[in-house]
Amino acid sequence: MGKKKTILDLQRMKDAGEKIAVLTAYDYPFARLMDDEGIDVILVGDSVGSVVSGYDNTLPVTMDEMVYHTRAVVRGVASAMVVADMPFLSYQVDLAEARRNAGRLIKEGGAQAVKLEGGTNMAETIRALVDIDIPVVGHIGLTPQSVHRMGGYKVQGRQEAQAEQLLADARAVEQAGACAIVLEAIPASLASRITRELSIPTIGIGAGPDCDGQVLVIHDILGLCEKYSPKFVKRYADAAGVIRGGIRDYIDEVKKGAFPTEEHSFK
Numbered sequence: 001m002g003k004k005k006t007i008l009d010l011q012r013m014k015d016a017g018e019k020i021a022v023l024t025a026y027d028y029p030f031a032r033l034m035d036d037e038g039i040d041v042i043l044v045g046d047s048v049g050s051v052v053s054g055y056d057n058t059l060p061v062t063m064d065e066m067v068y069h070t071r072a073v074v075r076g077v078a079s080a081m082v083v084a085d086m087p088f089l090s091y092q093v094d095l096a097e098a099r100r101n102a103g104r105l106i107k108e109g110g111a112q113a114v115k116l117e118g119g120t121n122m123a124e125t126i127r128a129l130v131d132i133d134i135p136v137v138g139h140i141g142l143t144p145q146s147v148h149r150m151g152g153y154k155v156q157g158r159q160e161a162q163a164e165q166l167l168a169d170a171r172a173v174e175q176a177g178a179c180a181i182v183l184e185a186i187p188a189s190l191a192s193r194i195t196r197e198l199s200i201p202t203i204g205i206g207a208g209p210d211c212d213g214q215v216l217v218i219h220d221i222l223g224l225c226e227k228y229s230p231k232f233v234k235r236y237a238d239a240a241g242v243i244r245g246g247i248r249d250y251i252d253e254v255k256k257g258a259f260p261t262e263e264h265s266f267k
């Protein structure tokens with residue numbers, strides 16, 4: 001069991017050119033497994049709304065749900081750093097509310113940092129949290145909480161003006177005091193440029209190979225989401241197939257009277 005990783009480890013890894021591996025988790029068993037296997041950072045993403053709660057997007061996720069999932073994840077972790085997402089409308093209204101809600105993820109959830117979406121428009125909010133010693137991870141590019149503004153989940157920053165805005169956003173997030181930044185669904189060349197310009201670590205998702213780290217949703221990489229899968233997802237296992245097989249075998253054995261046998265019964 002190693003020492004718990006912190007924002008200092010992330011910075012050290014960037015400075016040493018060591019890649020940072022990040023996955024999402026929403027509960028104790030997944031957190032334990034990925035922590036045991038050596039994941040650097042666990043993100044309790046508001047993607048919980050889509051992959052666990054079955055919503056169409058992340059917008060309905062509440063603060064209470066994020067606190068609940070963060071606590072479950074933290075209980076399963078010995079070494080990884082835990083970052084919790086601030087859900088939609090928990091930080092956009094005013095700075096006091098943003099501070100109170102970020103504080104809940106740290107105090108009640110046990111996270112070491114919070115993540116919020118936005119660039120230049122969120123610089124003041126990031127600064128307000130950093131000022132009360134809450135480490136913040138920024139998130140720019142395809143920001144899922146802005147799905148209605150973007151008109152869907154689309155690659156961002158393909159046009160020159162958009163790319164310049166994203167570069168300005170990345171700089172603003174760093175200057176506001178963020179400890180790292182997620183770059184989602186932007187051209188690899190732009191992510192590469194941002195990674196070279198910033199001194200804080202960049203964590204890519206659909207942002208090419210040059211980011212300082214990578215993040216993916218655990219349900220996506222294990223093949224648990226059988227619906228649409230974005231181009232940037234690589235499937236490392238067919239967990240849905242394994243689960244379906246186990247469920248089918250159980251049903252079959254119960255129906256045939258093959259389970260339980262003496263082995264699973266008491267004398």
Ligand code: KIV
Binds near residue numbers: 182215
């Ligand atoms: O909510 C989430 O899981 C995320 C990552 C995929 C970056 O924000």
